[in-house]
Amino acid sequence: MAAESEPLAGPEHLNNSGCVIKLSPGKGRGVYASRFIPRNTIIEISPVLLFTKDEYEEHGKFTILDHYTFNWTDGRMALALGLGSLFNHSESPNVSFSLDTKSDSIRYTTTRNVLPGEELCIFYGFKLWFSPAEKTETPGRSVSPVDDGWGGLTAVEDDGNGELTNPYDGGDSEEIVPEDQLPFIRFKLPPEEEEPDSVRTVNAWVVDVPEARLITTLLKWLKQAGLEGPELGHLKRIRKQGDKISLLLSTALEPPELPQDLNLPPPYTLAVPASSALTLPSLSLKSALWPTMYTPRRKDEPEPWTRGKLRWAWNAMKKAVDTAVMGQSESQELPIAAYIPAPFGDSGDKTSLSADCALTFAAWDTRKSTRHPLRHAAINAVRKLADYRAFQDSEKPTAELGPSDAVRNGSNYLLTDQSIFITNEPCIMCSMALLHSRVKDVFVLYPMPRTGGCGGCTCLPTLKGVNHRFGILQWKDPSQFSDNGLAVDSSVDA
């Protein structure tokens, strides 16, 4: 730490977040905190220089730049200017980063409180091209007094798999894999009952629109405000009742900020159907609450799995296993972890640092180290995602908000359309947390017959009264991920 790092000769480089460059034992130069830096501080925004793939293949990779460049989102290679190229790698990073393709820059943010003299490190990924210096350069999370206690890496990228080979590597990514050859069993939830008193509803914000001519402007605004997410895709946006026109806004806890120049009345909440209608009787029941989409077959048809998607799922489960192993070896925690990958198709094909770091969250169980009964892996992961997005929300100037900024109106803290991979079936508490998070599906490696809330001792998404359902996929052969000593006693609340 501070005592081991040496200042560089010459004038000190000090940015306005208090970062300085010093020599880091065994790593060359590194970025250090010269003063206390609170968690969630943007410590650096580095512009990048972009190289075409050809420039890089023909020239760049034969130079020192090879140590500093990484994949940009569009296939080009990027070199971070400013301090960006000097952050060293750590398995327990205290800094996460996100790529901003609009301004061609990278934003570095602390993931926990950082003490004066600590090195600021990011996580490069699992495939390193150098042999990492000892792990103690950043204080181990088990001994750090400033550990945030949520367990694991705030942002990990979607690349390597350690020594294990993904069985779905290579081949035709589009090839459909037959159901009986999938590595997991998909549990079929019983069909939803659609009686008048069992229509599941969610509370949504609605505004009455005084003049029909405002609708076009409002629909455009919905798009810009990021309120067009999939969450309300099963409902129509506009309801006409006689002369009264109402617009569905969002299911966030807080009402969205409506455009002020339109003189709209204040929004109010209304219970609207939580899913589309599968039958005609259900369509009329649901549409009485709010105009609902009719999807007679689609919902029951299992989604086909391609080889490419299986590759994604296998990598994600491997990441959950790696995280659990790390939690156990670094912090002597129960070997249980959860991983939320970027949704399939968003991750692209990458080899190194990537924009998706901002979209993937891994956490291990921390109830032992924190002596906190609620810090289970699944809840830790859900919380990391929500914290991260809430932070993004508060940091972004209004002028920079775009269609992807659903967070602004508070809906993006959910896991809608995202999957979570968990080494052990989540307990009832965690299953409920996942339900509240609106996760799309839950992949489980080890079932927990006595405590599990996803089919083990009960199955939360099938209970009457819950307002969301998620898919449950149980891995057939946990030993695929090697003999890692993960399985815990099935009485533990995973």
Ligand SMILES: C[S@@+](CC[C@H](N)C(=O)[O-])C[C@H]1O[C@@H](n2cnc3c(N)ncnc32)[C@H](O)[C@@H]1O
């Ligand atoms: C992006 S540069 C980081 C800044 C670099 N230390 C310097 O002095 O320019 C990446 C290089 O730093 C070194 N490095 C980064 N993290 C390291 C670690 N944990 N252990 C050893 N070397 C590391 C490796 O040589 C790697 O190729």
